[in-house]
Amino acid sequence: MPPLRFESRLPGIVFFIMGVVMTVISAGILLSHTRLFGLKRDTAIMIGTELPALQSKVTLLAAAVEAERVFTEQALASREELASSYIFPSGSPASRVVTSIQEIFSAVSILPGNESLVPPDIIVTKTPIEEKDFKAFPGTLQLRGSFAPVSRMLGVLSYGGQMMVRDVLSTETEQAFLAAVESVSPLALSGAEDFLYLDLLEYASNPDTSEQKFLRDIPTIHLPNIRALVLEGGLAEVRIALSPVAVHLKEKRIWPLPIVRIERVTREGDSWNVDFVAFGR
Amino acid sequence: MRSSVLTTSISRLGLPLSIFGVSLLLLTLVLRLLLSPDRFPVRIGERVVRLSELTAEEARLRTKHAELLKTREALFDEKSVPILVRTEKLRTTALPIGPVLLRIDDIRRSFNSPGREPLSLPRLTFDSTSGILTLGGEMRDPGGRSIPLLASFVDALRKIPLLSSVSEPEYTQKTTAEGLTYTPFTLQLRFHTSHATPSI
Numbered sequence: 287m288p289p290l291r292f293e294s295r296l297p298g299i300v301f302f303i304m305g306v307v308m309t310v311i312s313a314g315i316l317l318s319h320t321r322l323f324g325l326k327r328d329t330a331i332m333i334g335t336e337l338p339a340l341q342s343k344v345t346l347l348a349a350a351v352e353a354e355r356v357f358t359e360q361a362l363a364s365r366e367e368l369a370s371s372y373i374f375p376s377g378s379p380a381s382r383v384v385t386s387i388q389e390i391f392s393a394v395s396i397l398p399g400n401e402s403l404v405p406p407d408i409i410v411t412k413t414p415i416e417e418k419d420f421k422a423f424p425g426t427l428q429l430r431g432s433f434a435p436v437s438r439m440l441g442v443l444s445y446g447g448q449m450m451v452r453d454v455l456s457t458e459t460e461q462a463f464l465a466a467v468e469s470v471s472p473l474a475l476s477g478a479e480d481f482l483y484l485d486l487l488e489y490a491s492n493p494d495t496s497e498q499k500f501l502r503d504i505p506t507i508h509l510p511n512i513r514a515l516v517l518e519g520g521l522a523e524v525r526i527a528l529s530p531v532a533v534h535l536k537e538k539r540i541w542p543l544p545i546v547r548i549e550r551v552t553r554e555g556d557s558w559n560v561d562f563v564a565f566g567r
Numbered sequence: 568m569r570s571s572v573l574t575t576s577i578s579r580l581g582l583p584l585s586i587f588g589v590s591l592l593l594l595t596l597v598l599r600l601l602l603s604p605d606r607f608p609v610r611i612g613e614r615v616v617r618l619s620e621l622t623a624e625e626a627r628l629r630t631k632h633a634e635l636l637k638t639r640e641a642l643f644d645e646k647s648v649p650i651l652v653r654t655e656k657l658r659t660t661a662l663p664i665g666p667v668l669l670r671i672d673d674i675r676r677s678f679n680s681p682g683r684e685p686l687s688l689p690r691l692t693f694d695s696t697s698g699i700l701t702l703g704g705e706m707r708d709p710g711g712r713s714i715p716l717l718a719s720f721v722d723a724l725r726k727i728p729l730l731s732s733v734s735e736p737e738y739t740q741k742t743t744a745e746g747l748t749y750t751p752f753t754l755q756l757r758f759h760t761s762h763a764t765p766s767i
Contacts, residue, residue, distance in 0.1 A: 295578035298579060298581035299577055301584065301585040302581035304588060305585035308585070309584075309592075311592060312595040333622060333625050336625075344635070347632065350639075363648075365648070366649075369650045374654050433671075434676070436668075437671065440664060441666055444664065447655075523670075526669050545657050545658060547660065548695065551691065551700075552693075553691035
């Protein structure tokens with residue numbers, strides 16, 4: 287066949303280039319599709335192996351949340367009643383405050399090394415300062431004693447208004463605690479939630495036993511971290527302040543303590559003057 | 568001559584190659600649409616599942632998990648416990664002077680040894696409005712180490728998490744008439760400002 291002239295060869299050359307380009311594009315599409323297949327398969331295997339654990343986690347969490355919903359309604363209802371009677375009563379809290387401080391003094395003064403403590407003088411104003419949501423009753427507490435027993439008395443008084451373990455912990459600590467328990471042992475979640483609603487004085491009376499109840503379902507390797515979370519979150523202070531006097535406070539039935547906000551403290555030698563505010567509705 | 572033979576060959580191949588290229592491209596596109604990985608089952612252990620089902624199930628479980636966490640956070644219904652809510656608001660206005668004093672006492676006693684209490688804290692003022700606790704006292708040590716002991720006391724106070732800062736005292740050593748060395752000090756301990764008490 288004779289060779290074609292250039293002008294008549296041009297369309298053929300263009301078709302040739304088009305054909306090559308489309309073949310290359312097709313090859314690229316086939317290659318990427320093959321890779322996609324492999325990736326999706328690996329993803330499926332990964333999801334498939336994680337899915338049973340995720341299913342189990344969701345099932346346990348749903349059960350725990352439902353149990354907590356029922357428990358919370360009952361627990362909070364009873365706490366609301368206690369708060370309205372003892373912590374934040376209607377009218378003047380003076381008698382409750384005076385009784386509480388006197389019993390705290392009794393509990394602290396019998397501890398070894400606190401013999402220097404002298405019965406306090408307590409004055410609570412009869413006429414309150416009216417605020418929008420509460421009535422404030424300023425008062426004064428005069429104490430004589432050394433640093434140790436007075437700091438213990440004020441330490442116990444600072445737990446006025448708190449009833450449950452969760453009252454001591456911040457919201458962030460509470461959420462971090464539950465998240466940590468759920469991540470290492472979803473089975474322990476229900477016990478951990480019950481622990482948060484445990485009466486604070488009950489905890490202070492037997493802190494190790496109370497912690498053990500929810501810790502027993504947690505793998506040993508994770509125990510120190512989870513325990514450290516709640517201790518550093520405030521329960522270490524509870525052990526220091528409340529545990530030595532918990533039994534006495536229980537026996538004398540002055541728990542929960544009324545809210546008393548300490549405004550000013552001055553000390554000169556063994557004389558202490560504490561200005562505080564008590565609250566009523 | 569050679570180039571004209573080459574270009575002639577290319578031009579003759581052009582149409583068949585372009586027909587091939589178009590067919591291959593169309594076929595590839597059709598295969599890509601029809602042979603989606605989601606349509607094919609994957610064997611996982613003893614189960615054979617489709618990928619689309621797996622991913623949908625995983626997404627559903629993760630959504631449910633997030634919803635349950637939100638439900639749990641919302642369990643404390645403020646409207647049902649108004650007194651507890653007001654109690655909590657009042658509690659948060661109080662500075663934790665009691666726990667801080669207990670920690671200070673703990674640190675103070677750590678310096679004690681049988682028959683000796685080197686750290687004395689006879690003066691103290693606390694004002695909740697400013698959030699400052701002022702401690703006045705002295706560190707006594709017959710061996711002349713009152714200054715390093717005071718420095719350790721200040722370091723220990725700085726580790727109390729409820730405090731935001733502890734001032735630096737003046738480190739001066741004095742001697743009593745009986746020849747005992749001591750270092751008087753005044754320290755200002757500040758509480759975290761988020762706890763500052765609003766005055767009534």
